[in-house]
Amino acid sequence: MSCNRVSPPRVLIDLEKLRHINCGLGRFSLHLGEGILADFRDRIEPVFLMPQSARPRFTERELGTVAVRPWRKEFVQRWVRPIAKPFLGRPPYAVWHMTNQMSRYEPLDPRVPVLLTVHDLTFLHKASQDRRMREIERKRADTQRRVDRAAAIAVDSQFVADDLRRELTIGGRPIHVIPLGLAATPPASSVRPAFLASDRLTCPP
Helix, strand or coil: CCCCCCCCCEEEEECHHHHHCCCHHHHHHHHHHHHHHHHCCCCCEEEEEECHHHHHHCCCCCCEEEECCHHHEHHHHHHHHHHHHHHCCCCCCCEEEECCCCCCECCCCCCCCEEEEECCCHHHHCCCCCCCHHHHHHHHHHHHHHHHHCCEEEECCHHHHHHHHHHCCCCCCCEEECCCCCCCCCCCCCCCCCCCCCCCCCCCC
């Protein structure tokens, strides 16, 4: 008797924010990608949506990637989707992870379930007086549309989960609270920083 090996599910992870590697979402994307390759490589077949310039950050040769391109953004896909729908074959991904609530990328195939990560709804709470209500409502509508597309939602804290339920229409979508982990502490430098005083610091007796 022979057994056919079941291939792991193919999951696209949106790491587009790696183009801003030193911002919060850029670091989140980097550590998420590293964590997936370190701990989940035998459970899923990851495909990273990311800028080509970020590819050297991941040394795994067989890693599947999708290059960030303007025509892959949702504002283009929504026009292509009705035309392409009759020609779609088997869904290319088991799950599409939209890793932040501002992502401009969604699957072309409407059958692909989306996991949406929402980090915050800051735009509703820290709007300065000179910001127009129209802009705030536009962002609310954009976030609501992504929630509507999602099959499930992940958040960083219970506060964000409560905020989502209060400010948006969640329906029956499950919300999973997954606190952020800590990145590995970088090794201490063996070189004394030039901006420190050259004389040794002494403690008072």
